[in-house]
Amino acid sequence: MPTKIKRYTVLKSPHINKDSREQFEMRIHARMLDIVAATPETVDSLTKLDLAPEVNVEVRAMK
Template identity: 45%
Template sequence: MKEDIYITIKAFDCSLLERCVKKFIDELKRSGAKLSGPVALPRKDSKFIVNKSPHVDKKSREQFEMRVSKRLIIIHDPTSTMMQMLTGLSFSAGVEVELRVKTKRAV
């Protein structure tokens, strides 16, 4: 059976995310991987509204917003050296990497 590795990279800072994705793709191309991506996934926006003071000035509030940007990279038919390289890569603080392995069924 053949395998695909789905790599989701998330970060709060979009410029930091782009630098990490570029570094990641350069490393994969250097190892000779067949890949698809990066695909920009929808950004998730979260808004928080907090009272400034619970007793005095109850109508006074602060608003905060958190934006999470995501990219998807798919590696087709990875080798064992690519798997070792993936586990050995380190990223900047604030960048989250998620790996999922999916097997393709032969038809």
Template identity: 30%
Template sequence: MNYKKAIKFTFFSFSLKILDSYINNFLYFLDSYFVIYKGPICLPLKIKKFDILRSPHKDKDSRDQFEIRNYKKVIYVYVCNNILFTKIMNLSIPSSIDVNFSMQYVFS
């Protein structure tokens, strides 16, 4: 079996538009340095729903409903040296996006 060392970037956001625009910029950056990558892979949408009573004293059937949608995407970067990794870490990230990264070994 042939393994490759890869860096897994996981992006989280509540807004799909902001997440897609940032990932397009991220992929453009990777393409400019001729980096081999795989993705973006869309992970399942997580929806949390909340019901809140409008009035605490009467009319218990009257409720407001809210939901929070969490979007998640993954990109695997296969060829990455220390200089390129520091340039990736220096990219400006919008405040509404969370990024996690980890080193993994992946089948080639």
């Protein structure tokens, strides 16, 4: 999955010097795991992962 990049450009000064700008970017990395033969233990271990609060994990069951 490709990395999504969001770029923001803001003026450094609120009044003059439009040529003076600052750029910020946010990179969003996404990964996907395909588990072919999931057992109840596998699903339990995936839902009980201890990750940082800013890491979003989504578990979906596909047929």
